[in-house]
Structures are given as structure tokens and as C-alpha cells.
Amino acid sequence: MKKIKIGLFAILVGTSISILGQDNTNEYLEFNDRNNVVHGVYLGLTTYLGEIEEKVTYMGGLKVAYVANQQFEVGLAGTFLYSRQDVYRITENYDQDLIGAYGGLHLEPIFFSKHLVNLSFPILIGAGAVGYIDNNYSDHYNENLTEDDFDALFIIEPGISALFNISRYVQLEAGVKYRFSSELELEPNAVERINGLSAGLGIKVGVFNMGRNRYKKNI
Numbered sequence: 001m002k003k004i005k006i007g008l009f010a011i012l013v014g015t016s017i018s019i020l021g022q023d024n025t026n027e028y029l030e031f032n033d034r035n036n037v038v039h040g041v042y043l044g045l046t047t048y049l050g051e052i053e054e055k056v057t058y059m060g061g062l063k064v065a066y067v068a069n070q071q072f073e074v075g076l077a078g079t080f081l082y083s084r085q086d087v088y089r090i091t092e093n094y095d096q097d098l099i100g101a102y103g104g105l106h107l108e109p110i111f112f113s114k115h116l117v118n119l120s121f122p123i124l125i126g127a128g129a130v131g132y133i134d135n136n137y138s139d140h141y142n143e144n145l146t147e148d149d150f151d152a153l154f155i156i157e158p159g160i161s162a163l164f165n166i167s168r169y170v171q172l173e174a175g176v177k178y179r180f181s182s183e184l185e186l187e188p189n190a191v192e193r194i195n196g197l198s199a200g201l202g203i204k205v206g207v208f209n210m211g212r213n214r215y216k217k218n219i
Contacts, residue, residue, distance in 0.1 A: 040067030040070065042064070042204040050198025050200075052191065056084050059200070061202070069113075073120075076104070077103055078103030083097060084097050087188055096132035098131070102128020102130075104124055104155065105125045108122040108123070115165075121160055122175070122177070123156070124156070131186065153183075153184060155180070157178065159175050160175055161174065171208060174201050177197075178198075181195055
């Protein structure tokens with residue numbers, strides 16, 4: 001037993017001397033227990049100018065989304081539109097414009113996310129409703145709008161955007177998109193669909209790279 005104790009003591013002393021004799025090389029072991037997934041969330045505002053039936057159309061949008069690893073967005077988006085159609089309504093003896101809103105699922109794959117300028121391909125899949133409204137804004141007709149004056153529709157709106165990374169918290173976007181809608185049943189039937197091209201600008205405010213998980217530990 002005494003020999004075993006002496007042997008263990010000798011091994012312990014030798015190991016201690018070996019550790020103390022190592023040079024301080026300042027080497028680090030780098031690890032990541034979350035696979036470097038970078039998370040992000042933001043609130044976005046957009047303004048677009050486009051056309052419906054070759055008439056000027058104004059649009060404003062709001063979206064909230066989660067950004068996965070700065071490469072893909074998923075969230076909800078909504079758009080309000082106003083189009084100067086000047087459709088003449090014989091029974092009421094005045095012109096009407098088109099007004100409406102739609103929203104739904106927002107998906108957006110992002111490319112070149114590590115660069116100052118990114119390229120993305122957003123798409124909106126959703127539904128909404130549009131209808132005619134007196135373009136004088138003061139007629140009593142506008143105060144008596146009912147569900148019969150509007151019609152529901154289905155929307156698919158793909159696009160392409162350039163994203164400018166201003167900071168960790170702010171991103172600007174500029175892009176174009178095209179609306180595909182289901183057929184409308186409105187009287188008068190001057191607008192059958194709200195298909196059309198639009199272009200505009202937007203701003204996203206949030207945190208786009210939270211959850212970075214790179215750590216270093218001295219060897």
C-alpha cells in the first residue's frame with residue numbers, strides 16, 4: 001500500500017510540473033452551442049405608387065416579421081390602397097374611386113445577407129376587400145357604405161427588393177411588386193381585378209442580428 005501511495009504522489013508531482021512548465025500561448029477554444037443562428041424581429045412601414053387599370057394607385061403598408069439567420073423572413077403584412085378610377089355611376093350621378101385593403105402571410109428569402117446591400121424576393125399571400133367610394137369625399141353616400149358596396153378578393157403579390165443595412169436596428173428597402181387578384185363583382189363593373197405593378201420604398205425598425213452565440217474560452 002505504501003508503494004502505491006508513493007507512486008500516485010510521484011505521478012501527481014510530475015503532472016503538476018508539466019502543467020506549470022507549459023508556455024502561455026494565449027490559445028482559445030471557440031465553440032457555439034446554437035449553431036450560430038442569428039435571430040431578428042422588426043416592424044416595417046412601406047409606401048408604394050402603382051396602377052390599376054392604368055390609373056394611378058397609392059398604397060401604404062405595415063408588416064411585422066421574424067428574420068431567421070438574416071436569410072429568411074416570415075410574418076404578417078397588410079396594405080391599404082386608393083386608386084383614382086373616376087368611374088361614373090349613373091344611378092348616383094357622380095364619379096367614384098376605388099378603395100380597399102388586403103393582408104396576409106409575408107414570406108421573404110434574402111440573398112447576400114452578409115453584405116451592405118441585400119437582394120430579396122418578398123411574396124404576400126392573403127385576402128382583402130375593395131369597393132367604390134365617392135371621390136368628392138363629402139357626399140352622403142360615403143356615410144352609408146354597406147358590405148354590398150365592397151367585394152372580397154384573394155391576393156398573391158410577389159416582388160423583388162434591395163435591402164440596405166443602415167445599422168443593427170434600421171434597414172431601408174426599395175423594390176417593385178406585382179399584384180394578382182381574384183375577379184371582382186362590383187357595380188359598375190369597370191374594374192374586374194386589381195392586378196398591377198407598383199414600386200416604392202420602406203423602412204424596417206427592429207433588431208436584425210440578436211442571438212449571436214460565438215464564445216471563446218481559454219484552453
